[in-house]
Amino acid sequence: MTNSSLTTITAKPVPEETQSCWSCGTMRAVHFCQACGKVQPPSPVDYFTFFGLPRKLNLDLAALEKDFYELSRKLHPDLNARAGSREQEWSLQQSSLLNDAHRTLKDPIKRTQYLLQLEGVELEEQSKTATEQARSTGQIKKQIVPPDLLEEVFELNMQLEELRMHKKMGEDDPALIEEIGRQKLALDGKQESLLRELEYDWKMWDGMIQREHNGQPVSEEERKQERDKMVDLLNRRNYIRNLVRDVDEALEN
């Protein structure tokens, strides 16, 4: 915490993007200079660019980790502790960017969400708007139940309600708990298969990006189609994840 009762922090200008190393003048990478090894002022790049990756979703995780370690060895504040205060500040900014990028890209869901965001889809805004609306209207946040889950969800919610009732009365219902446990397992399985579906969508997306890279035009429509598939999938997955959380909570309490 900035340690003052009423400190004023003033907004800082974005560092100007330069093409050459501030220290030795040679051409530089985004984060550090290949020639002299010095940390560079951060430039506003996306996470894929930061790692020098195309905007594809199938990632070589082992290579990503290797790059993460290698970049850590250049950018981490511990290794720049003796540099000037400007460089130390850059090192802090760059290594937090590195960690944020790594954290996002190594996780399949976060990576997909991030890419969609880069593509202009406002996933979070959507759910935030829904939350705000629910709050202001006093209604329960409406979630679109994926049609293929309707029946199961209905039943599960009934059972959860029943379980909560029992708990309130201080009763025990092992059979019900067992049944809910079974349902939970089924949901876990669903999550797994959604992930596999997602991987299929990645393949389609990556293929499209590759075609584009090879100079073949990709229509905005196709792009949107691929995006929407993933948005839909993530929504379904979110829905199930929340359901699993509710089940866990009900079983724990």
Place this chain on the structure above:
Amino acid sequence: MHHGFCNRQITQSLNRTMASDRIVGIDLGTTNSLVAFMQGESPVVIPGDDGSNLVPSVVALDENNQPIIGNPARKHLTETPERAVYSIKRLMGRGVEDIQEELKFFPFRLAEDLHPGEVLRIKLGDKTFTPPEISALILRQLKRNAERFFAAPVTKAVITVPAYFNDAQRQATKDAGRIAGLDVLRLVNEPTAASLAYGLDKKQNGIVAVYDLGGGTFDISILKLHDGIFEVIATNGDTHLGGDDIDNLLIAIALDDTLGDLGLDLRNKDLRGNAGAVQAIRNAVIEAKIALSSQPSAKLDIELPGGKRYLREITREQFEQLIQPVIDRTVGPCKQALKDAGLKPEQIDEVVLVGGSTRIPKVRALVKELFQRVPHTDLNPDEVVALGAAVQANILGGGSEATENMLLLDVTPLSLGIEVAGGVTDKIILRNSTIPASATQHYTTQVDGQANVAIHVLQGERELARDCRSLARFDLKGIPPMAAGMARIEVRFLIDANGILNVSAREQRSGKEAEIQVQPSYGLTDEQVEGMILDSFDNAEEDFRGRQVIEARTEAATILAALDKGKKSPAWGHLTTDEKKKIAKMEKALIAVKAEEDYQAIRKAIYALNQGTTRLAELMMDSAVSVALKGKTMDEADMGEGPTAPHPMAKAEFE
């Protein structure tokens, strides 16, 4: 001591090479504190003037209101309990409202006029001190021990904190360092530091769990060791769980007994002598507890006010039964850490035990069961954290052969959140994220022309804001007048490598600057800390100057003695007359200023003479050594009658 020319020369020159920016590693413990540094290629603990490696974290005021720290302060706990304090770490970064439970068991005497949200003040005699000030006194003692050892000033340190410390507790520790006159280059998590010391030894890849149960805190950290990178995958803990809690259980039993059997109500704080008697009981139960780690039973035999005696025998079985609920509290955090790491116990390659309380056989048994593996105990559990801090200090200082390729990647132990509508926490950086880590939030205005936006930052895992730790309230000010919803203010939250939050803001649409006002929920202001540096002791200013002069004189004596020696060496004959003349002039200058009170003048003269004698120093060494010490100056190449550690005169003058 053997004053062999070459050997001493090398160690001393190594010590001196970095004299200007020597960084020490400090373990500021609840019960014991230590200072260590990297001697050559391995970390060593620097002993105090009583020869002991551990400085008990006890502070007392003597009858002249002079602070006494460590072992000498311990007797004050029983003799003048109202002028002494222990386990101050438990109060770091906390408010009066969150220590009520603590006050039932610890004899902390709070100032009477405390308000909620205010930094605590503890009474020692009729003076009051904040927890960072008391910690600073301990740190200053460690600093002095190191200065005596090096016969040179020490101003830079790495200080360890429990991994599960929150922002306020970390900030309080940093403040303590500043008050003690230390530039705190890094706060390192204790279990992580331990892993550094451990890894330096083993140089192995694999998954390591560090279980650290000390005097007041419990941490569990799971790390991946990979070609010198120490990557924390998950951490968890309890900042108020340790040996203290076991002691308090035993004390409570003894107090019940003395009331029941002897009719003595020692809990009554108004009765004279009671506080001292409780301390005597505390000493006795700690002794018994420690004995029970190696014996089947222990006896308590305590003299009480009024000449009565309290006698009791405790068997290990009784003891283990009693402490089970305390040590069981470590299970939850361990399981959570495993879960967060996505690991099963059998995937852990090694378990390392840290902290004095892991000497308890029952604790070892519990760890063995939890991780299904016999834990490592080859490193001294009291010292390993300080040794690791020294390793980290070495890395920050540019590294050496031993620490080459070593890098620590730590995580934030607690999620960072923002309060949103309905009192709900919106988590923006999740726990166990590698630090530095950042998150960007966008804010806008709700009504036309709105100039301020308030932001409440929280730390913790709970859903509701009121169940999380309040870190600070920010006021985004001076937003240019715009229609509602038009402003787009970007606020960046960044957790730095110390685990401490930094905030910056930018209004994007108008291009104008946005300002943030920070109101930390706990903690000292910059001005307060500044003030404490000066009056952390009555004659601080004078004392500080005095010490500078003494230190400078000590160093001057060292180099003059070395020069005398040099003049008698054959190397002297190899210098030109002109060189000799120059040296003589500088020597004279140094002797002259040495008698005066201006330490800067002395330093300048030392520097000059040092530079002027570089060639002499080189000539003085035989070829092998001269290669090793190439470019070193007289001062560094000195040998012979220079100060040995601990420095004989420093002690008397520093106290």
